[in-house]
Amino acid sequence: xxxxxxxxxxxxxxxxxxxxxxxxxxxxxxxxxxxxVYRELVRHTYRDxxxxxxxxxxxxxxxxxxxxxxxxxxDWDSHRYLECFYAVPMLGAVLxxxxxRLSPEQILFTMNHAEDTVVLAHQDFLPLLxxxxxxxxxxxxxxxxxxxxxRPPTSLPLTAEYEEMLKRADDSFDFPxxxxxxxxxxxxxxxxxxxxxxxxxxxxxxxxxxxxxGMMLGCFREPRFxxxxxYMPITPMFHVHAWGIPYVATLLGVxxxxxxxxxAGKLLKLIxxxxxxxxxxxxxxxxxxxxxxxxxxxxxxGWKVNIGGSALSKGLARAAMERGVKLIAxxxxxxxxxxxxxxxxxxxxxxxxxxxxxxVQRKAGFPIPLVDLRVVDETGDPLxxxxxxxxxIVVRSPWLTQGYFKEPQKSEExxxxxxxxxxxxxxxxxxxxxxxxxxxxxxxxxxxxWISSLEIESLMSQHEAVSEVAVVGINDERWGERPIAVxxxxxxxKARASEEDLRAFLDKFVNEGLISKWSVPDRIYLVNEIPKTxxxxxxxxxxxxxxxxx
Numbered sequence: 001x002x003x004x005x006x007x008x009x010x011x012x013x014x015x016x017x018x019x020x021x022x023x024x025x026x027x028x029x030x031x032x033x034x035x036x037v038y039r040e041l042v043r044h045t046y047r048d049x050x051x052x053x054x055x056x057x058x059x060x061x062x063x064x065x066x067x068x069x070x071x072x073x074x075d076w077d078s079h080r081y082l083e084c085f086y087a088v089p090m091l092g093a094v095l096x097x098x099x100x101r102l103s104p105e106q107i108l109f110t111m112n113h114a115e116d117t118v119v120l121a122h123q124d125f126l127p128l129l130x131x132x133x134x135x136x137x138x139x140x141x142x143x144x145x146x147x148x149x150x151r152p153p154t155s156l157p158l159t160a161e162y163e164e165m166l167k168r169a170d171d172s173f174d175f176p177x178x179x180x181x182x183x184x185x186x187x188x189x190x191x192x193x194x195x196x197x198x199x200x201x202x203x204x205x206x207x208x209x210x211x212x213x214g215m216m217l218g219c220f221r222e223p224r225f226x227x228x229x230x231y232m233p234i235t236p237m238f239h240v241h242a243w244g245i246p247y248v249a250t251l252l253g254v255x256x257x258x259x260x261x262x263x264a265g266k267l268l269k270l271i272x273x274x275x276x277x278x279x280x281x282x283x284x285x286x287x288x289x290x291x292x293x294x295x296x297x298x299x300x301x302g303w304k305v306n307i308g309g310s311a312l313s314k315g316l317a318r319a320a321m322e323r324g325v326k327l328i329a330x331x332x333x334x335x336x337x338x339x340x341x342x343x344x345x346x347x348x349x350x351x352x353x354x355x356x357x358x359x360v361q362r363k364a365g366f367p368i369p370l371v372d373l374r375v376v377d378e379t380g381d382p383l384x385x386x387x388x389x390x391x392x393i394v395v396r397s398p399w400l401t402q403g404y405f406k407e408p409q410k411s412e413e414x415x416x417x418x419x420x421x422x423x424x425x426x427x428x429x430x431x432x433x434x435x436x437x438x439x440x441x442x443x444x445x446x447x448x449x450w451i452s453s454l455e456i457e458s459l460m461s462q463h464e465a466v467s468e469v470a471v472v473g474i475n476d477e478r479w480g481e482r483p484i485a486v487x488x489x490x491x492x493x494k495a496r497a498s499e500e501d502l503r504a505f506l507d508k509f510v511n512e513g514l515i516s517k518w519s520v521p522d523r524i525y526l527v528n529e530i531p532k533t534x535x536x537x538x539x540x541x542x543x544x545x546x547x548x549x550x
Contacts, residue, residue, distance in 0.1 A: 017180040018207040021090045023251050024050060031227070031253030037274060038079040038258045039266075041147060046253065049083065051171045056087040059169040063141055063159065065118055067092030067178070070186070072116040073238075074098045074125040075145050076260040080162060081237045082246055084120065089184035089203060090175045097187045097238040100125060101534030102196065108132040109195050110188040111139065113406065120145055120162065124261075126154045147260075180204035186405055187238060189334035190534065198405030199335050201241075205399035208370065209337045210247040212399075216368040217248065220344045223304040223326040225252070225278050232257040232270060234281035234289075235309075239535045240338040243280055243308065254278075264292035272298045282309035282536045283316055287468060290319055291491075300325050306342075308332060310537045311436060311454045312362050313469070315461030321354065331364035331434060333422060335414065337399040340373060341365040341434050362458075364426065364434040371397040375428050380417055387429035390437050394419035444473035446481050451519045453540075456483065456506075459515065463505045465490050465497035470530050471521060472544045485521040486530055486543055499524040 188196035217225040301324030332338030343365030383389040403411030453471040467490040473481035489497035531542040
């Protein structure tokens with residue numbers, strides 16, 4: 001801008017780049033002997049962790065990995081994955097966190113699209129890779145990630161086994177400086193149609209996201225994430241860097257516990273044995289854990305859980321809080337690195353009763369530092385913060401993906417008008433709390449009126465016989481769309497979960513004026529399970545497909 005003055009720069013001054021390697025200075029001094037745990041198999045210190053990062057970088061370099069190359073990882077949540085979070089981008093290479101829950105055809109597409117050259121694969125994914133290996137266009141090297149002592153038979157041309165490779169490598173590596181806008185990661189997000197889309201992030205973006213997320217989670221009022229916590233992710237590390245929290249955890253020097261494949265019983269055992277105090281997951285995984293028979297035998301009091309990915313129903317929130325779980329709802333998306341908001345209570349709210357606090361903590365929350373978030377109408381004009389004016393969330397912050405990888409037209413659509421368009425419908429109240437009312441693609445338009453599927457789901461979740469519920473819009477010749485509900489009854493509940501009982505339950509909210517009679521689902525189906533997406537969210541697209549013809 002005209003009239004502004006750039007700071008003078010001394011020729012000998014060091015222009016400090018915001019690189020992922022800089023996140024390691026503090027924990028190596030503050031907590032060099034703190035533990036990093038993988039299931040019951042591995043337990044080592046931060047000092048060991050740093051040596052292993054150096055060894056991994058040395059080994060990858062000896063295999064020919066150069067700045068700009070892409071290294072793919074197919075693994076469960078592990079200490080190895082955490083090492084790749086650092087070593088690969090610290091080389092100047094790009095880390096591709098492969099979504100292992102996509103179909104083989106989609107995984108093949110993402111690996112070719114990302115131009116992977118080296119693949120680090122857990123033994124469980126060798127059969128998958130064997131099926132697509134002949135169609136991989138750029139992969140030159142396969143490295144085995146082994147939990148067991150014996151190598152499984154495979155037709156893949158394995159170059160090395162991870163641990164053996166690290167033992168042979170040098171534990172001292174001179175990580176270079178480079179531009180902070182250098183690409184660090186890429187991963188793929190699925191939409192309703194077409195191939196998965198690649199989103200990518202730079203060193204600068206990941207460092208700033210780490211600092212802002214750490215400030216929001218650690219500096220505001222409870223529940224906090226601080227250096228004395230024990231951290232265990234229950235969000236896949238392939239999905240938006242496990243929401244970026246492993247970077248925050250490492251910066252803080254906390255004890256970290258990586259659970260491998262998610263199984264409710266094993267997760268609960270790790271929570272109990274390792275004294276886990278902070279986790280994050282989507283609501284369906286929290287539901288899975290709380291519904292497991294072992295949950296009643298494990299003390300969950302004080303366990304802090306950051307919930308995101310989809311709306312937190314009031315029924316699930318109440319069930320968690322009754323067990324002493326401290327919930328922190330938040331909001332973000334793959335394209336936003338991902339954290340944009342967190343539903344932390346303001347000081348004057350701490351003395352509120354549980355129901356009032358629950359209403360706030362179930363919201364998406366208010367923007368974390370450095371996030372400029374607005375709700376706008378169809379013309380792009382900001383809507384008032386009155387808690388009732390609903391529009392699309394648009395956002396700016398330093399860590400938003402700058403586009404979709406090799407997709408310039410879709411990138412311009414994402415960033416139209418200079419704001420990243422989320423596709424989420426929300427309101428903002430006078431206190432600044434964002435309340436997601438629906439996705440643009442999920443909101444139900446019936447007879448010219450908008451019906452929020454999230455609102456109906458939250459109300460139905462409060463019925464004591466409801467375990468899970470999904471509400472979707474089904475095509476209707478007269479009204480365009482009409483809502484239906486798909487319900488998983490709660491095992492062992494004394495209350496009935498018939499369509500008649502659930503409809504009567506919703507009628508109470510109609511009589512209280514909380515919803516209109518028009519919003520009540522036309523049909524309520526009782527099912528054994530609701531389809532889930534690759535990251536554990538309810539797959540409404542699949543629900544709609546299954547029930548469209550009924």
